[in-house]
Amino acid sequence: MSESDRPPAPAAAVPLVAVRGLSKYYVRGGQVIPVLVDINLDVAVGDFVALMGPSGSGKSTLLNLIAGIDKPSAGEIRVAGVDIAQLTESELAAWRAAHVGFIFQFYNLMPVLSAFGNVELPLLLTSLSRRARRERVELALGLVGLADRMEHRPNELSGGQQQRVAIARALITDPTLIVADEPTGDLDRTTAGEILDLLDRLNREIGKTILMVTHDPKAAEKAHRMIHLEKGVLAL
């Protein structure tokens, strides 16, 4: 589905993510290597945006900056009104715990924890009681269709199931924004389709704002909007 086929994102006038004049560069051996150059971007509440571009175009870096796990060299990143570029490392950690859900290409689950334990992990940073945590985890795992695999460890689950656990973990704190870095990159086509359908459901039914990096045009079709990056610059 192309951007023009999609219904307009709800509340598009109020950007959840507002990126202004964002630049990121590295210094290697005295040489300045630009990764992102003067990026301006808005993501509305409830939007589902696909970031596309060739390898090295800076799409993962842009995602990391918006998710608050990297610091920009210049510019401003406002998420729900907070300029996260100004936050200290510990403030950023607390902000991420409350506002960002992460989905990684290789799932990044804790191998020593069960599916339940992995999904519960972000809730340990909240003041919720054990009982309240259990209720939430059961709900989230039910939502991704893994209610019957709660006690299974990651190595007892398929790739698709592991990614579902990761999605449940991303959802569990009811974050403002979900960031997904190549969420289907390690999955076969059928399983990738199931995962994308699940993300689509989260966006449509729960209204989650999703920012997804992908190489796969088929995956990008699920998004409301596609943004292309070429050599660190937005390609319109």
Next chain:
Amino acid sequence: MFVTLLVLRNALRHKLRTALTVVGIVVAITAFGLLRTIVDAWYAGANASSSARLVTRSSVSLVFPLPLTYAQKIRQVEGVQSVSWMNWFGGVYITERNFFPQFAVDPGSFLDMYPEFILPPEERKAFLTDRQGAVVGRKLADQYGWKVGDQIPLRGTIYPGTWTFNLRGIYDGVDKSTDQSQMFFHWDLLNEKIRKIYPRRAEQTGVFVVRLKDPQQAAEVSTAIDATFRNSLAETLTETEKAFQLSFVAMTEAILLAIQAVSYVIVVIIMAVMANTMAMTARERGAEYATMKALGFGNGYVAGLIFGESMAIALAGGLLGIALTFPLAAWFADAMGSLFPIFLVSEATVAMQVGAALLIGAVAAGLPAWRTARVRVVDGLRAVA
């Protein structure tokens, strides 16, 4: 609760690696404890000595005897409560391997002087009334299966001939630090035989033991005793019982220092091994720790997980090592016979073992925890890709 669970599960993730590390720590902590106990055993005599007793010997050397007439003069020194005397005998029981200390003592004054040797009244009486009688410590009696009434033959090395003693009593120690591997017999018997074979060496003794009225006056009384015999043919050197015992330890101080050094080197070696293990572990889990940080866990939390895992492994090894030290020390003490009369794993040694285990855990975790805490989330996540 969750952190404990995560730490324990992480520690058991590579079971073989963890088991080998724990075995290494067990060996190190046990060896550390055993070596410390050997050092303690060396000092046991000095530590068990009384602050209320002085020892007077020849100022030239311990091998030169002092006239028995000195006893009366020492008794008259201000601050002296009582005096006893003794000679080292140096006999052999069956073979040279059966070494244990034997002393010829003045029985009445000696038993009064050493209340830490507890002897039943009837055995005390039997010992005092039999010139050929002897008493031995419980440990020695158990070692050779002696019972009261047995005859103990000793082959003299300093004083030739076969000396047969009637075992009249077996003493117990007032506490665990009391030496129970000694034998005491009548000085009169020794003196009587010396008078026959070496008349010029009769009426002389190796040392005098002096009980003080007030232990605080040890220095003054020592000086006064030595002053009494200044410019005589046999000048004296008086010192506290502890100093006297330590003078024997000083002869082997280099060996003790070497043992102590080895005990610390063992801990340092296992510290390096454990640090390598923890560095490897932290490196392998870089992406996991980065994921936790991305989810909002702080640097301290992640560093705490590494610390917790290191401490758990080190403490497991440490506690097993401490538990193993006791039977090993008992076996070692048996194997050494009466070479170490008091061979006990002290509370201080156990505390040092616990401290060593904690230090191993903390030092091993330090660098990997610091590095993991400092690594940027994006760099950590890149490791998985």
